Amino acid sequence: MEPAIIILLGSFFLLIFLNVPIAFAMGISSVLTSYYLDIQLIMVFQRMISGLRTFTFLAVPFFILVGLIMGNSGISEKIIKFASLFIGRIKGGLAMVNVLASMLFGGISGSSSADVSSIGALLIPLMQEEGYDDDFSVAVTTTSSVQGVIIPPSQNIIYYSLAAGGLSVGRLFIAGYIPGITLGIFLMVLCYILARKRDYPTGETIALKEVPKVVFDSFLGLFTIIIIIGGIVAGVFTATESAAVAVVYVLFLSLFVYKSLTIKDIIKIFNQSIGTLSMIIAIISTSSAFAWLLAYLNIPQLLLNSLLGITENRIILLLLINVILLFLGMIMDMGIIILLITPILLPIVVQLGMNPIQFGIMMMLNLGIGLNTPPVGTSLYIGCAIAGIKIEETLKILVPFYIVMGAVLLLTTFWPEFTLYLPDLIF
Template structure:
């Protein structure tokens, strides 16, 4: 067993250090692990079969559709309408533009399901406005980077769809509902920190919006927000599945952007489709290779071994959850969210089952921990996108982002150790 763990994770770490793309590193390390038990032909065959069979899932069709819907919304003027609504909601709070950034990320991230898309769309609009109003660009970038992952918790979320697939069918409706309160609490907590810092630094407060401006902002945002009602309401009520909801999201966003707002034209669609296909190909190939790695781990009894090891450390669920939280936070700093979810969910799930953690709660624990990782160097995708949008270096943003990191870690611990935050809505609405 020791040699199995060494070959799987040792080869994976070596390939990552050598700069091999993560999907190929995962596939090669899985193949090398199978070579310990079977011939070259058999190893290559089983890896190919696992990649193909792993992607043969109706649920996975939701991922390309949600990616396409996010790209359409990103270019269709929907972000601007949500920012207008956020300006009304922020009112006269200290550092109102920072609050506008956070609320906009919560709204747009929930619609697009992508932290990176949210950081780019909202940050691209807010960064020049905040700079013009006298905000420190590094502070504005820190706010944008740490608030964009809220959309990975507030549904619809492709991350939670992937988790459902990995765990063998954990209710997507329950996972979606479970993400609402943690996502909202995360956003509100970041607003509190942004308000404290803004008041101390004397950042300007926006003028009180007129009644006409409030009505206009709400009216402009009603249709985009209607997507959440249609998609989530349809899934929870059982009218359609998450996969069918993703197709409806594409049709809805296409209608708004192309026909209603006319922010994009027919000539823009090929570029949007191609970008979506490229992103989808990367994500699905990564999922396929990760499923092959999961099979290799199961073949070598690695999850059971790790589970036994962690239970052997302590039988106290609090200690085990603390250990897993630290592990996930560290993993998130070196690995992007999707591969981390695909690789470590099968490893940690037996541990969670042994200590009685609900699968829906564990899905939120995994997601919120890895959300912190995409905001941190060296691999944080949201951090790199946010900095590139604002033109601020990572070194410049590290000091102002530290208080927001503390907030995120506090929320991680709160959600981890208070399961009702995640389970309240699924129990209330679905009787979960």
């Protein structure tokens, strides 16, 4: 192996092991490698800045704000009520309401963790009170939150667009709908089967006189999705512009219609978003320099040659890439993996004949499953903390949920039309 590759990857993993923040680890390893290769450091810093000099990146802070405002304005409660209108009366209805609410709220928050934190905080205790087992309540809530990372709008899809060299955010957004909705349907079927097997109760029945208010309240919140996706598809907005308009809309909704937030609350949310955004800026800038050096050292081609040394079978190679992504998703933060791994794996899957849009959704789904898998499993940890149980208590019940998510992942990997049909039809 070339010494420069050893310096780049060796110093990076050493710094991670020493608990150095990942943005600093990527920056330091990039500087050390450039110094060894006699590349002027100004080029490294130019790469860092160029990673941020894109109009698409401006969508990130706006989507973060939309998710935070909606998550703190009580919209999740209204969406749960709305979901109950359709499937609340079925056996195990509350579990299916959980899945449907995650599908709807995930399309607003775009975050698996936000989904679990908000909807889980309401529904996990409620499911426990209704007689659902603790492990089942956690499993339903956390696995259904995976829909949030593939159903738009999703910040992680924007990260992928940036890391992939500026792929169409609109196409990526639309490509996530069929896999996301399919996952939701599969999970609801599984919930129904397990509810009958475990004799769980039927869900809440909403009085007829309450229906208009429930529909009106939830529609105002869900209209955010229409603004974002409808604006992009109709060509009215770019992804960045739609996110900015959505921020104005949800601010108006929270302050003057729902009146669920005050100016003081909004200031706190803006302060919270600044902390999140500053971390993201650091990671995106240093990952741009790191990814440039990965390409400069021809690491993607070396990895492809290594994989081809194992097998030349396309199906097995794609399965191996899935395993790599699943493993990384278990141990690292999702956004970091996207920015770090996309420049390495994207050239490989393209050579294997996979469309970059399809690979993006495959990656999101892989990493979403990782959020529900120990040893890190951020979403799983949040769910277990809300339920007051240990992760080990959920592992047995999670098996059928992993099988369902795995089935959707295989469809995404090996059936291109599963992700590409809608964007090709619309665009």
